[in-house]
Amino acid sequence: MRLATLKRGGRDGTLVAVSADGARVSEVPGWATLQAALDDWDAALPAMRDATHAAEQGEPVDPTDFAAPLPRAWQWLDGSAFPTHGELMQRAFNLPPIETDKPLMYQGMSHHFIAPTDDVPLPSAADGIDFEGEFGVITSDVPMGCSAEDALAHVRLVVMINDWSLRAIAPVEMKTGFGWVQAKPACSMAPFAVTTDLLGEAWHDGRVCLPLTVEVNGEWFGSPLGHAMAYGFHDLIAHAAHSRSLAAGTIIGSGTVSNREHDQVGSTCISERRAIEMINHGMPKTGFLGSGDRVRMETRGTDGALLFGTLDQRVVAAA
Numbered sequence: 001m002r003l004a005t006l007k008r009g010g011r012d013g014t015l016v017a018v019s020a021d022g023a024r025v026s027e028v029p030g031w032a033t034l035q036a037a038l039d040d041w042d043a044a045l046p047a048m049r050d051a052t053h054a055a056e057q058g059e060p061v062d063p064t065d066f067a068a069p070l071p072r073a074w075q076w077l078d079g080s081a082f083p084t085h086g087e088l089m090q091r092a093f094n095l096p097p098i099e100t101d102k103p104l105m106y107q108g109m110s111h112h113f114i115a116p117t118d119d120v121p122l123p124s125a126a127d128g129i130d131f132e133g134e135f136g137v138i139t140s141d142v143p144m145g146c147s148a149e150d151a152l153a154h155v156r157l158v159v160m161i162n163d164w165s166l167r168a169i170a171p172v173e174m175k176t177g178f179g180w181v182q183a184k185p186a187c188s189m190a191p192f193a194v195t196t197d198l199l200g201e202a203w204h205d206g207r208v209c210l211p212l213t214v215e216v217n218g219e220w221f222g223s224p225l226g227h228a229m230a231y232g233f234h235d236l237i238a239h240a241a242h243s244r245s246l247a248a249g250t251i252i253g254s255g256t257v258s259n260r261e262h263d264q265v266g267s268t269c270i271s272e273r274r275a276i277e278m279i280n281h282g283m284p285k286t287g288f289l290g291s292g293d294r295v296r297m298e299t300r301g302t303d304g305a306l307l308f309g310t311l312d313q314r315v316v317a318a319a
Contacts, residue, residue, distance in 0.1 A: 001052050001195045003157065004309075005034055005067045007115065013067040017051035018192055019058060022309055026051040026058035034069055034193070038248040041140055041156060063310065066191035068113035069159060070138065070249060076110035076187065078134070078163060078253040079103055079236045081229040085258035085272055092275035103231045103239045106179055108163075110251070114188040116311045120164060121318040122185060128167030129289040129315055133268030133297050135208040135226050136161045136253040137233045138193060142246035151237035152206055154246075157193035160212065160299055160308040161253055164188065167271055167288060190297065191309035202302055206232025210307070212257045214268050215296040216289075221273075222266025224259040268297075291317045 004025065005013035012033040016025035028044070028051040031037045037044035080086060081103060090097055098104065114120055122129055138157040146154065163184070170183035196203045202210045208226035215221055231239075236252050257268045267273045274284035289295070297311040 001048055002192045002198065003034060003037075003048065003069060004191050004193070005069050005071060006061070006065050007067045009033075011071065013071055016061075017048055017055045019055040020305070022192065022306060023060060024055050024058040025061045026054035035073075035249050038138065038140065038156060041248070063191070063312075064117045066117070066309070067115045068189035069157070069191070069193035070113060070189070070251065071115075072112055073110045073138075073249050073251050074247040075250040076108045076253070077105055077236075077240050077250065078108050078255060079105045079231065080255035081231045081236065082255055082258040083230045084228065084260050084262065085256045088258070088262075088272055088275045088279070092278040103236055104255070105236065105239060108180070108184050109186055112186045114186050114313070116188060116191045116309060117313065118188075119314050119316045120188065121316050122164070122166070123318050125288070125290040127169055129293075130165045130167050130270045131214070131268075131289070131295045131297075132163040132165055132256045133212045133214050133222075134161045134163055134253045134255060134257060135159070135212065135299075136251050137237075139237060139246055139248065139250045139252065141248045142237060142241045142250070144241055144243065144245045146238055146241040148234045148238040151234040151241075154237060155196060155233060156248075158196060158199065158203070158208060158308075159193045159251070160190040160297060160311065161251075162188040162295065162297055162311050162313070163253060163256075165269070165271070188311055188313060190311045192307070194307060198301070198307065200302055206234040208254075208299075210299050210301065211265070212268055212297065212299050214266075217294055220266065222262075222268050224257045224262070224265045224268060226254065226257055228257075228259050229254060289315050291315055
């Protein structure tokens with residue numbers, strides 16, 4: 001199933017199923033929002049399946065009609081599961097390795113996810129505006145102490161995320177030891193949340209084994225593959241649930257998608273490209289974003305079709 005939320009019906013929007021080509025939708029009778037369906041997934045399944053069939057002849061939809069699948073969520077937990085990304089940053093900035101045998105994860109802002117074609121207002125280009133292309137999962141209720149072996153049963157949907165970051169602020173906040181607040185504004189989410197069966201063989205070992213392609217101002221930036229996670233989503237879920245339960249509708253991110261073959265496949269964030277430039281040339285060449293810059297992200301399935309729809313957004317100065 002491919003599910004989405006339309007920008008109507010209140011702050012949490014209106015749940016719809018989406019046709020295979022992404023051009024038509026059908027509301028899900030009895031289930032107003034995606035969060036309501038996640039809260040009682042088994043009961044909602046028949047209606048969502050019927051709506052999926054109906055969507056093939058459903059209401060035409062414009063890409064600008066879509067909100068984020070979850071316009072607001074109970075919890076957003078972002079991992080950093082691609083080791084190449086961390087290693088490049090450590091080499092470029094001469095940082096010591098992080099000594100841990102556990103996944104890296106922080107808890108970010110969850111009360112607002114930006115719609116996939118909406119402008120992204122940010123305070124100042126001087127803050128070092130960057131994007132981060134990620135895959136994510138949306139969970140059912142996860143009990144405290146859930147094991148990695150049991151965790152994949154709690155994955156309800158897979159999503160694609162742009163985790164906006166303000167690089168000039170991040171190191172200052174990290175030094176406090178209290179984590180990020182100002183450096184991590186609202187994330188954006190691609191329009192379609194999909195069940196794992198739509199990924200087919202590309203959903204393997206708790207990983208999305210597909211390229212996440214990024215363009216900046218119409219030029220290709222990178223297409224690294226999601227298979228290179230040191231920890232799969234089952235590991236990330238188990239880590240998050242070690243000492244707390246997770247509510248249905250919790251979103252867990254993979255962190256910046258990054259591959260060792262970055263010279264061929266590129267990157268999904270500016271900071272990583274700048275780190276590569278520092279390693280290779282002694283100084284960064286690529287600048288961060290400013291007002292008017294546009295970032296586009298998409299992932300194509302094994303059949304070549306857009307899996308999550310398209311994130312296509314412009315950075316603007318906050319009013």
